[in-house]
Each structure stands twice: as C-alpha cells, then as structure tokens.
Amino acid sequence: MNNTFISICIPSYNRTDELKRLLLSIDCDPSIIEIIICEDYSPKREEIRSIVNKFATASPYLIKYNENSVNLGFDGNLRRLLECASGEYVIFMGDDDYFLPKKLDKYILFLQKNTDLGYVLRSHLTKHSNGSIEYFKYLPKSQPFSAGESTVAWLIKRSVSICGFTISREKALKFQTKDLDGTLLYQVYLMAQVCLKYKSFYYSEPFVHNVHGCRDDNPMFGSSESERQRYTPGVVSEDNSINFTKSYFELTNYLDNLYDTNLTKLVLLDLSKYSYPFLSIQRKRGIIKFLRYSKRLETEVGFGSTIYYHLYKWGLIFLGEKICDRIIIIIKRVVGHTPNF
Numbered sequence: 001m002n003n004t005f006i007s008i009c010i011p012s013y014n015r016t017d018e019l020k021r022l023l024l025s026i027d028c029d030p031s032i033i034e035i036i037i038c039e040d041y042s043p044k045r046e047e048i049r050s051i052v053n054k055f056a057t058a059s060p061y062l063i064k065y066n067e068n069s070v071n072l073g074f075d076g077n078l079r080r081l082l083e084c085a086s087g088e089y090v091i092f093m094g095d096d097d098y099f100l101p102k103k104l105d106k107y108i109l110f111l112q113k114n115t116d117l118g119y120v121l122r123s124h125l126t127k128h129s130n131g132s133i134e135y136f137k138y139l140p141k142s143q144p145f146s147a148g149e150s151t152v153a154w155l156i157k158r159s160v161s162i163c164g165f166t167i168s169r170e171k172a173l174k175f176q177t178k179d180l181d182g183t184l185l186y187q188v189y190l191m192a193q194v195c196l197k198y199k200s201f202y203y204s205e206p207f208v209h210n211v212h213g214c215r216d217d218n219p220m221f222g223s224s225e226s227e228r229q230r231y232t233p234g235v236v237s238e239d240n241s242i243n244f245t246k247s248y249f250e251l252t253n254y255l256d257n258l259y260d261t262n263l264t265k266l267v268l269l270d271l272s273k274y275s276y277p278f279l280s281i282q283r284k285r286g287i288i289k290f291l292r293y294s295k296r297l298e299t300e301v302g303f304g305s306t307i308y309y310h311l312y313k314w315g316l317i318f319l320g321e322k323i324c325d326r327i328i329i330i331i332k333r334v335v336g337h338t339p340n341f
Contacts, residue, residue, distance in 0.1 A: 003032060003310060004032060004033065004086050004087040004088075004113070005032040005033065005087055005088050005089065005100050005108070005111070005112065006028075006032060006033040006034075006061075006087045006088070006089055006090075006108055007033070007034050007035075007036055007085035007086060007087030007089070007090045007091070007169065008026065008033060008034070008079075008085075008091050008093060009036045009038075009085055009091065009093070009332065010022065010035070010036065010037045010038070010081075010092075010093050010094075010095055011038055011040060011074065011077040011078060011081060011092075011094070011095065011301060012037050012038065012039045012040065012042070012048055012095045013039070013040045013042045013077075013160075013204070013220045013223075014042035014043060014044045014046055014048075014220060015044075015048075015095045015096055015220065016047045016048060017050060017209070018049055018096035018211070019037075019048060019052075019095045019096075020093055021098050022083040022095060022096070022097060022098045022099075023035070023051075023052075023055045023059075023099035023205075024055075024099075025099040025101075026061065026099055026104065026175070027099065027101060027102065027104060027105075028104040028105045028108055028334060029105060029108070030059075030060040030061045030062070031062065032108070033062070033087070033108075034059070034061070034062040034063075034064060034087060034236070035061050035062065035063050035064070036064045036065075036081055036084050036085055037052055037063070037064070037065050037066070038066045038068060038072075038077050038080050038084065039065070039066065039067045040068050040071050040073070040105060040216075040224075041067070041068050041069070041070055041071040041072075042071075042079045044100050045067060046289070048151065049065070052065045054176055054328050055067075056320060057098070058195065059174075059201055062163045063177065064084060066080070066084060067145065069081065069223075069226045071223050072224055073181060073182065073221070073223070073224025073225075073227045073249075074184050074221050074224075074227070074228050075180060075181045075182065075183060075184065075185070075186035075226070076178070076181055076186075076188070076224065076226070078092065078162070078186045078187055079176055079178075079186060079283070082169065082172060082176070082190075083176075084096075086169075087169055087171060088115065088148065088168070088169060088170070088171045089111055089166055089167065089168060090166070090167055090168075090172065091164060091165070091166050092162040092163075092164075092165040092166075092167075092187060092297065093163060093164065093208070094161070094162050094163050094210075094211070096211040097162075097163040097164075097209060097210055097211050098110075098208070098209050099206060099208055100125075100206060100207050100209055101206060103205070103206070103207035104207055105121075106205070106207070107193065107203065107207045110203060111166070114201065116198075116199070117168065117198070117199060117201050118147075118165040118168050118171050118194040118195060118197070118198030118199065118200055119137065119155075119159075119166065119167045119168070119169065119191050119195050119198070119200040119201075120167075120200065120201050120203050120208070120246060121155060121158055121159060121200065121201070121202045121203070122164040122165075122203050122207065122208065123135065123136055123137040123202075123203065123204050123205065123206045123287060124136050124161070124163055124164055124207075124208045124209065124210045125206045125209060125210070126209075126211065126212055127210065130137050132326075133330065134328060134329050134332070134336070135206065135333075136161075136206075136210070137163075137204055137332070137336070137337040137338065138158050138192035138202060138337060138338050138340075139202050139204065139337055139340070140204075140219050140337055141178050141204055142169060142201070142202055142203055142204040142205075143201070143202050144202075145195070145199060145200045145201065145318045146197065146199055146200050147195060147196060147197055147198050147199050147200075148195075149193055149196065149261045149262065149263060149266070150266070151200065151272050152191075152196055152255075153194045153197060153263055153266035153267050153270060153307065154190045154192060155192075155200070156188055156191075156192065156248065156251075156252070156263075156267050156270070157248075157267070157270055157271055157274055159187065159217050159278070160185070160187075160188060161190045161210050161265060162187050162255050163208050163209075163210040163211075164207060164208035164210075164298075165187050165191075167187075167190055167191065167194060168194065170300075171194045171198055172193075173189045173193055174193075175189070175190060175194070177253065178251065178266055180251060180254060181226040182222075182224070182226030182227050182229060182230050182231075182247075183230075183247035183250055183309060184221060184227070184231075184247060185247050185248065185249060185251050185258075187303065188211075188251060188254075189251055190249075192251070192255055192263070193255075196255075196259065196261075198207050204337075211238075218231075219235070219236060221233065224227075230243045230244075230247075231243060231244075236281060236282075238282060238285070238289065238292070238293045238296070241278070241281055241282055241293070242296055242297070242300060242301070245297065245301050245303075246300070246301060247270075248267060249264055249273065249301075250266050250269070252264040256308075267269060268301075268302055268303075268305070269305065269306065272301065272302070272303045272304070272306040272308065272309045273306050273308045273309075273317060273341045274308070274338075274341075275297070275303050275308070275309045276312040276324070276328065278297065278303070279297070279309075279312050279313055280312075280316055280321050280324065280325070282294075283316045283320065284321060287317060290316065294313050297309075298331055308341060313322065315327075315328070317330035
C-alpha cells in the first residue's frame with residue numbers, strides 16, 4: 001500500500017553544495033513523503049550521486065535517485081520526475097532553492113485538508129546579495145480560484161518558478177507532452193492544463209526560499225538538444241531573454257489552439273503590466289544595450305502596450321536596477337503584497 005502523500009521532486013544539474021543545502025532543509029514528517037532526484041547528465045554527476053547516497057544513508061526519508069542517460073533539459077527532466085513520483089501531490093524544487101525552517105509540515109497539513117485542489121500557487125521569499133529580503137506575495141491573503149481561462153491567465157507569470165510549485169500528480173499526468181520542450185515552461189503548461197479544468201488555491205504563507213540564479217548570470221539550461229535551438233548555455237544574454245519571453249506565447253498559442261481560449265491576449269496584457277523582471281534582467285549590460293533590448297521587447301513581443309512597461313523602462317534607465325529594486329521592495333512592504341493593476 002502506498003502511503004506517500006507528497007513527492008518532493010528535484011531536477012538536478014551540476015549543483016552540489018546547493019543540492020546538499022536543499023536536502024538538509026527538508027524537515028517535515030518523513031512517513032508520508034518521498035524525495036525524488038533526477039540527475040540530468042551533468043559534469044558533476046559523480047559528486048551529486050555521492051551527496052545523495054550519503055544523505056539517503058543518514059536520512060529517515062525515502063529517497064529515489066535517477067540518472068538520465070542523456071540530458072533531457074529542464075522541461076524533459078520535470079516530465080521524468082513526474083513519471084517517477086507516486087505521491088498525491090508533487091512539490092517541485094529547484095536544486096538551488098530550499099525550504100524555510102518549520103514551515104513545510106504546516107503546508108502539507110493544508111494540502112491534506114484540501115485534496116480536491118489541482119494546483120496551489122505559493123508565496124515565497126528571496127534573500128538578495130545585499131542582505132535584503134524580498135517577499136513574493138501575490139494577494140492580501142490565501143484564497144481559492146475557480147477553474148477557467150481568467151484564472152490561468154493570471155497564474156501564468158506567477159507560476160514560472162518551480163520553487164515550491166505544487167500540483168496534483170494524477171491530474172498533471174493526464175497532460176504529459178514533449179510538444180513544448182525547450183521553452184523552460186513545462187511546469188506552467190501543466191498548471192494551465194490543470195487549472196483550466198480544476199480549482200486551485202493561493203497559499204499566502206511563504207515556506208520556500210527561491211534563489212534567483214539567473215539574476216547572477218548563473219543559469220543551468222541550454223545543454224539539451226531542444227534547448228540549444230533557443231538558448232546559449234550558461235549566460236543570460238539578450239537573445240536568451242527574448243527567446244524565453246517569446247516562449248510564454250508559444251505556450252499560450254498552443255493552449256489557444258487546443259481549447260479556443262484567449263490566453264495569448266490576456267497574458268500579453270498581464271506580462272506588460274508586470275514586465276519589470278523581464279526588463280531589469282538586462283539593465284546591467286549598460287544603457288545602450290538595454291535600450292536595444294527594451295526596443296526588442298516592444299517590437300518582437302508587444303510589451304509596450306501599457307503605461308507600466310514604460311514606467312519600468314525609464315525608471316531603470318534613469319535610476320538603475322539597484323535603486324528600482326529597492327523601490328519595488330519598499331512598495332511591497334507597505335502594501336503587504338504585490339500590487340494588482
């Protein structure tokens with residue numbers, strides 16, 4: 001008999017110390033969870049295997065460790081993790097993210113009381129290199145969402161990070177596909193498919209720490225065959241950022257064609273309103289390159305359709321990324337959550 005309620009699923013690629021930190025941060029009841037790690041054919045495979053084996057020997061948790069025979073890439077590895085899981089719910093975690101102390105049991109208890117949910121949007125926090133802590137809370141309080149197009153359109157941007165991403169395994173398995181491999185948005189695809197048909201929930205208490213590796217020019221993507229067609233590995237280049245942004249609309253067009261929805265139009269409007277992270281990630285390249293990049297966001301993607309986009313753009317030009325980041329953190333603290341426009 002399978003008593004596993006939660007599968008903590010970790011796609012692993014070339015991170016060792018970070019993976020060890022994540023594993024050691026898991027502090028919940030071991031009787032109802034399993035930890036699944038899929039190592040994606042990285043140069044540090046042997047080190048990762050050693051870390052997992054040592055943890056498994058000393059840990060009370062059930063560990064399932066898999067090594068992919070080829071590099072599946074981000075999307076393919078998430079699909080593989082889902083196939084290996086047996087829990088009622090899957091919680092994805094990036095291998096550089098980690099759980100906050102004494103928060104996971106409470107979150108699991110919430111899930112046990114709400115087993116009809118298809119997906120849960122979690123809040124999270126991140127600690128910046130200057131020591132400041134930024135909270136990502138999307139609404140004033142926890143609340144349910146009904147299934148449907150408008151819910152999915154709102155959830156798409158807020159569901160990109162896999163840190164704490166929680167979905168019903170059984171429901172997600174219905175929609176497995178390779179059609180969107182290379183987009184780096186497979187988790188968003190699963191969320192959209194599930195939330196078009198099943199109710200979801202926003203859980204407002206952070207229980208995970210999200211490490212924004214891409215902000216430090218340290219992305220771990222681009223090595224699989226599907227990703228090499230779009231991305232240069234190991235950098236956050238202008239082309240990488242543009243291609244990633246376009247992937248959102250590859251996803252929404254895919255769903256619009258399947259279901260005759262209007263997600264592309266709705267998501268374009270939402271991403272333009274909340275386009276600051278799309279812009280700021282390239283500000284460190286200098287003003288000339290940033291102006292060229294922002295022009296591409298306007299002409300190739302269509303982000304220039306709202307006043308908010310232009311406020312972010314010119315704020316970054318005149319004030320720079322660090323000051324703009326501080327202003328946004330202050331606004332979030334005053335309001336208590338990300339403002340909704």
